[in-house]
Amino acid sequence: MVNETRQIFLPFLLVGALVLQSCSTTPSVAGSATPTNEATSLSVSPMLDGQLTTVYEAIANADYSHASQLINSLSEQYQNNLQSANDNLALINAKASLFLATDAPEQALNVLDTASTQQLLTEASADVATQTLALTADTWQAQSQPLKGARIRLQLADLWQENKQAYLHNHEKIWQLASALADTPATIVSDPTLQQWVELAKLTKRTDIAFSDQIAKINQWQLTHPTHPAALIPVSDIGKVQAAGRQIPRHIAVLLPFDGKYKRWSNAVRDGVMQAWYKDPSRTEISFYSADPSVDFLATYDEAIADGADLIIGPLLKNQLTQLQSLEHLPVPTIALNDTNAEHLPEGLLEFSLATEDEIDSLITKAVDEDYRRVIILSEDLGWAKDATAYFTGQWEGLGNTVLSSQTFETTRGQSPVVEKLLNIDQSHRRAREIAQLTNTRFTSEPRRRQDVDLVVVFSKSAPAQPLRPLFAYHKAGNLPMYATSNVYKGYPDPSANQDLNGMIITDAPRVIERKKDIPKKYKKSPLIRLFAFGEDAYILSQRGLLLAYLEDSEYPGSTGDLRVLNQHVHRQLDYAEFKRGIPVKIEANTKTE
Incomplete structure (x- = not known):
């Protein structure tokens, strides 16, 4: 039983109409067919067949420039002198294939969506014509018009009944x-x-x-x-x-440090696990074990398995997770509630954490959607904030964008000169002093801030973040968009305390932003609501984690974000919210802000 469970959890390691429906008639295509992934057909003349084979080889090798040169050469060589419908259509198919390979579906339609192409379809043999149909379906799919593509694919299903590979x-x-x-x-x-x-x-x-x-x-x-x-x-x-x-597991064991300084954290995670469990009609057996940091974690882990657990949730602490990572493979599927960023993980281990990196990735997605390219970063002088700045900078510049300046502050009082430096106001003051010295005159100057900034990114805890929007407004930069991670928000509405955050956009867990009615009373005004949500999603992953690992691009709308599994790690796309009247109000992901 144990070995079977380990093996089936291995994906956590391994996983990572006619041509155009706008036409009123559908020319019929009779006869047998060849698979659509074959470059050419025996129905094409031998000389052209060989030439097109070279074109498709270039496309397969991503040598698109060479493929384009070859196609242009063939077009000049034949100059509409190809005699058969098959030859003409085969050349059209090569052109469309190149356009699709280079992410230019509109140009593919320009050669497929013509009266002459549709006439050729009525005259060509099935093997060439079906290749054209398949290319057209792929073109519609690339243009996000699945209905048109599906109609063509259904027709191809009838035509390829006798061809197993193509079907x-x-x-x-x-x-x-x-x-x-x-x-x-x-x-x-x-x-x-x-x-x-x-x-x-x-x-x-x-x-x-x-x-x-x-x-x-x-x-x-x-x-x-x-x-x-x-x-x-x-x-x-x-x-x-x-x-x-x-x-689906029959017996889940949850291993958390319920004693000592981590007690409140563990209780919040446990409460979230149980809330999700109560909503699940399967009523999987569930047990809780205290994973005391002073005790060998692997001993507690083995005890839970000996008691019949076929899936483990835990550990919560990074040093305990390191113990697990020392094993080559795990005896049962395990969802760790932390992340070490290790390159190699044991078979059967899935890492799930409330990583700041997920929040930063979500902020970057939003910023790119808003067409922002040049940012300045203001961070508190703390280790996590410095790490966040480094991660953001690497990801942002990796996309070809620019970090114009990055500054840190130690105290609230020290923010103003740092903001002046970020905005180049200190340089404006310095220039004014230099002019005064050169001209030996006294005059009043209005300092000017830099004008090349698209966005301000903030990494700070809640209290130090409060004065930032008013401070930027004081320096004539109140119109600059400002993004921050959830660290600036305590996790529950407090309008009077958060008025100065108005206009700031944050990313946070859906459970925090949406404030659904089923939040237990003790978490309605507690920052532990994020750990409560963490527990809810840990249970969801015990049920659906394998499915998310199996299905590419699949996701689940969890309490901590939209969950995806890739290479044994859970990634979260978080919600966006803008502070209005001191309360974060959800922004839909595809909605641009003013």
Whole structure:
């Protein structure tokens, strides 16, 4: 039993219409077909076939310049003198393939969406024509028009019934498009077969029900639609969902330092775990163990496993996590509530933490969406703030953006001269003094701040952050956007204390920003609400962590953020909020701020 559990948790280590539906008619394509990933077809003339093979080899090697030169050369060589429909269409397909490879789907449509191309489709043999159809479907998909792509893919499914490799490849493509349609209104999709594809995709994306109920609904769909293509040949994602469902733990052990100085932290995490557990109808057996920092953590870990636990939540402390990392593999899946940033992790270990890096990544995403490029950074003189500044700078400059200046302050009183330096106001004062000395005159000057700043980024605790917005306003920079991590906010509404933060944008856990009614009373006005949310998501990961590891780009809207699993680490996309009347008000992720 123990070995089986370890093996199935291994993904935490390993995981990381016709051509265009705008046409009113659909030319038919008869005969057999070759897989869409083949460059050319035997139906193309031998000389052109060889030349196009070279083009596709260049595209496969990402040598797009050479591929473009070859295609231009072929166009000049033949100058519309290709005699067969197959040859003409094959050259069009090569051009479209290059455009798609270079992320230029609009240009691909320019060669696919023409009257002459559609006429060639009615004349060409199936192997060449189906390649054109597949390219067109991919083009619509690249342009975020999955419905048009799906209609073409359904036609290809009929044409490739006798070609297993091409059919299965197309089968997965239909699934990708159906998944992209899962968030669209049901009335948009009229084809019954596609409707059922989309219905199944919606089921795999559901996060509003327990994972066990989600699995049951997917199984019921298969029983209800036994002859549907997705039931006859389940797509790989469905197999992964069902495999994850079969491995929901039966006994969870939570190992936390309940005694000593970490007691309040551990109790908050425990309360969050239990709140999530009560909402889960599966009622998995759950046990709690005190992982005293003075006691060998591995002894407590082994005790929990001996008692029958097949999944562990913990440890919370970094030094205890280091003990786990000394093992080559873990006997049961383990969700550590910390992160060491180690390059190599044991098999079966998933690291989940409230890392500041996740908040910074979320801030960067917001800043890029707002088209900000040049920032200044103001940070408190603390170790975590310095680390945050270094991380932000590396990530920001890695995107080709600029950190114009970075300054630290030690006390609130020391903020003003630091802000003046950030804004180059100190240089303005110095120039005024130099002019006064040179001219031997006394005059009053109005200092001018720098004008090349797009954004101010703040890394500070709550109290020192309070004067910053008024201070920037005093220095004629109150119009500059200001972003900060959750450290500037205690985690609960306090309008009178936070009035000076008005206009500042922060990133924080959804549980903190949204303030849902099910927050226990003792956490409604406590900064421990973030650890409470941490516990909620730890339990969710015990149920869905394997699924998130299996499915690329999948995420779960958790209490601490949208959760994704990549390379045995949980990453969080946090909420955004802007202070208004002293209260952080949620900003939708895709909404630009004024």
